[in-house]
Amino acid sequence: xxxxxxxxxxxxxxxxxxxxxxxxxxxxxxxxxxxxxxxxxxxxxxxxxxxxxxxxxxxxxxxxxxxxxxxxxxxxxxxxxxxxxxxxxxxxxxxxxxxxxxxxxxxxxxxxxxxxxxxxxxxxxxxxxxxxxxxxxxxxxxxxxxxxxxxxxxxxxxxxxxxxxxxxxxxxxxxxxxxxxxxxxxxxxxxxx
Numbered sequence: 001x002x003x004x005x006x007x008x009x010x011x012x013x014x015x016x017x018x019x020x021x022x023x024x025x026x027x028x029x030x031x032x033x034x035x036x037x038x039x040x041x042x043x044x045x046x047x048x049x050x051x052x053x054x055x056x057x058x059x060x061x062x063x064x065x066x067x068x069x070x071x072x073x074x075x076x077x078x079x080x081x082x083x084x085x086x087x088x089x090x091x092x093x094x095x096x097x098x099x100x101x102x103x104x105x106x107x108x109x110x111x112x113x114x115x116x117x118x119x120x121x122x123x124x125x126x127x128x129x130x131x132x133x134x135x136x137x138x139x140x141x142x143x144x145x146x147x148x149x150x151x152x153x154x155x156x157x158x159x160x161x162x163x164x165x166x167x168x169x170x171x172x173x174x175x176x177x178x179x180x181x182x183x184x185x186x187x188x189x190x191x192x193x
Contacts, residue, residue, distance in 0.1 A: 014053040016064050019061035020061060024068055028043070034076070043079075052064055052068040053068075066124040073114070073118060080096070080114070081148040085148065085155045100141075104137075122134070
């Protein structure tokens with residue numbers, strides 16, 4: 001097998017990775033985000049706490065908390081939408097989008113567990129930030145959530161392959177940018193500079 005290298009220096013994992021994992025499970029359970037054993041298993045396999053700990057190798061448990069919760073919620077939202085998209089349930093995706101986008105944009109109160117968790121984590125990420133910063137964070141999330149509706153419509157027309165890679169790339173870039181912009185944690189290379 002050919003080797004694969006990233007053009008970035010290795011910093012390792014945050015020492016708080018286990019704390020982040022424990023907090024993620026407690027937070028997800030408290031918000032009633034995990035509705036089935038299969039969903040719990042998917043989240044366990046995804047290990048969003050590890051991704052967050054890789055993004056922020058110098059962060060302590062407190063600083064990893066909000067970005068890690070956001071990462072876990074993004075994985076859960078993605079799994080739920082992917083299931084609906086595979087079932088060609090455009091109505092379910094659109095309904096979810098309407099609520100979550102309204103919550104992210106600050107124009108609607110949440111009515112679901114995911115909506116309440118999204119509101120809570122966006123408030124956490126926005127703590128100490130300007131109203132404009134929170135507005136931009138909401139806009140980024142609305143654009144990310146829109147990609148599910150586009151993908152659902154494309155899947156129904158059997159055009160999903162053209163949409164999904166774009167959504168994944170956009171979500172990763174926007175999620176990373178939103179987490180870095182939160183100022184709650186900094187990548188090691190930023191902290192050293």
